[in-house]
Amino acid sequence: MTVKSTTRARKKAAPAVPDTLPTGSGAPLDEGGRPDLVQLLTPEGERVEHPDYPLSTTPEELRDLYRDLVLVRRFDAEATSLQRQGELGLWASLLGQEAAQVGSGRAMRPGDYAFPTYREHGVAWCRDVDPLNLLGMFRGVNHGGWDPNEKNFHLYTIVIGSQTLHATGYAMGITKDGTDDAVIAYFGDGASSQGDVSEAFTFASVYNAPVVFFCQNNQWAISEPTTNQTKIPLYRRASGFGFPGVRVDGNDVLACLAVTRWALDHARSGNGPVLIEAFTYRMGAHTTSDDPTRYRLAEETEAWRAKDPISRLKAHLEREGLADEEFFASVEAKSEELGLRVREGVRSMPDPDPTLIFDHVYAEPHTLVDEERAEYIAYAASFEGGENL
Numbered sequence: 001m002t003v004k005s006t007t008r009a010r011k012k013a014a015p016a017v018p019d020t021l022p023t024g025s026g027a028p029l030d031e032g033g034r035p036d037l038v039q040l041l042t043p044e045g046e047r048v049e050h051p052d053y054p055l056s057t058t059p060e061e062l063r064d065l066y067r068d069l070v071l072v073r074r075f076d077a078e079a080t081s082l083q084r085q086g087e088l089g090l091w092a093s094l095l096g097q098e099a100a101q102v103g104s105g106r107a108m109r110p111g112d113y114a115f116p117t118y119r120e121h122g123v124a125w126c127r128d129v130d131p132l133n134l135l136g137m138f139r140g141v142n143h144g145g146w147d148p149n150e151k152n153f154h155l156y157t158i159v160i161g162s163q164t165l166h167a168t169g170y171a172m173g174i175t176k177d178g179t180d181d182a183v184i185a186y187f188g189d190g191a192s193s194q195g196d197v198s199e200a201f202t203f204a205s206v207y208n209a210p211v212v213f214f215c216q217n218n219q220w221a222i223s224e225p226t227t228n229q230t231k232i233p234l235y236r237r238a239s240g241f242g243f244p245g246v247r248v249d250g251n252d253v254l255a256c257l258a259v260t261r262w263a264l265d266h267a268r269s270g271n272g273p274v275l276i277e278a279f280t281y282r283m284g285a286h287t288t289s290d291d292p293t294r295y296r297l298a299e300e301t302e303a304w305r306a307k308d309p310i311s312r313l314k315a316h317l318e319r320e321g322l323a324d325e326e327f328f329a330s331v332e333a334k335s336e337e338l339g340l341r342v343r344e345g346v347r348s349m350p351d352p353d354p355t356l357i358f359d360h361v362y363a364e365p366h367t368l369v370d371e372e373r374a375e376y377i378a379y380a381a382s383f384e385g386g387e388n389l
């Protein structure tokens, strides 16, 4: 998940990506100069209506969404710090993508199933996966740590785009089971160039599979800009495969919630897949091994900061009088509590028994694996103190 910044990458910095430039409303424009994305909350926190995606929310639901966004960001910030302190091997930050993940995550019903990439910590949060389990994987003490079938949240996938096929197969299975659950597959703008994603689109479309493809277009695939992935807005690809595509403001949690809810209902009702392109931005590095200053301009990142998902919801809550100081203080207190739990939890994670890695290769005992385990135990015991393995 890392790339070495090269002179080549630096030379092609500042590509022309017209869609990423801020316009008056913060929205990209279509060929006719009209806003080309669904927005329900402007960057200034003003609620706007969209004829196709009505959404009614109670003040409590809005406050809950705000709490989710803040806690998810706090968790992510702690993880980044823990990596810097040597407690994690690597971290893929979601900074800037909280609204896309919480909005779509909260649109799911309990029976729906999510297939993530490796950055979907906010979706994991919405599926009640303990954040410490995510960190166990990045610390290298487990291979996931949660039961995908208990949480309806698949393990993280490092091979980009491959999970869109798993999601489609799972969705085809749902159709055979005759339930009204739906599936959501998360992937990035870079993954959209993978053959697997095109294959998933074809199968999902032809078999009317109840799957929503949720592409977080965070503008960069490590150091490669979206312009290297596509010549048209990504959501328009869906029409070539025969299903609807919608572009949503990925920094607007309400729009992400409304559009994903619509798409999941569309899919579960037997109408086949939907592609959602959540137009957002990766504010941090690709992973903690990456240095984005080598390939992108500070001005671009700053322009996106003005569209921050959390401050726009906060502005909305304040301007409409939907939350008071006491509420914001309680969220801050919860955030501190989470930070502490995450820091202490990671530092006290026990190292796994090194032979565990041999235990789940096959469901049944296997002679070759047994030999390898024995060989490894003998090798480890040959070091001083190794007999304690």
Ligand SMILES: Cc1ncc(C[n+]2csc(CCOP(=O)(O)OP(=O)(O)O)c2C)c(N)n1
Pocket: 001, 002, 119, 158, 159, 160, 187, 188, 189, 190, 191, 192, 218, 220, 221, 222, 282, 286
């Ligand atoms: C099949 C495959 N090819 C290459 C890689 C190396 N790789 C890891 S992340 C990444 C870029 C992914 O970009 P994108 O899909 O936009 O997701 P983002 O990381 O921006 O969220 C690449 C090429 C990989 N993991 N899998």
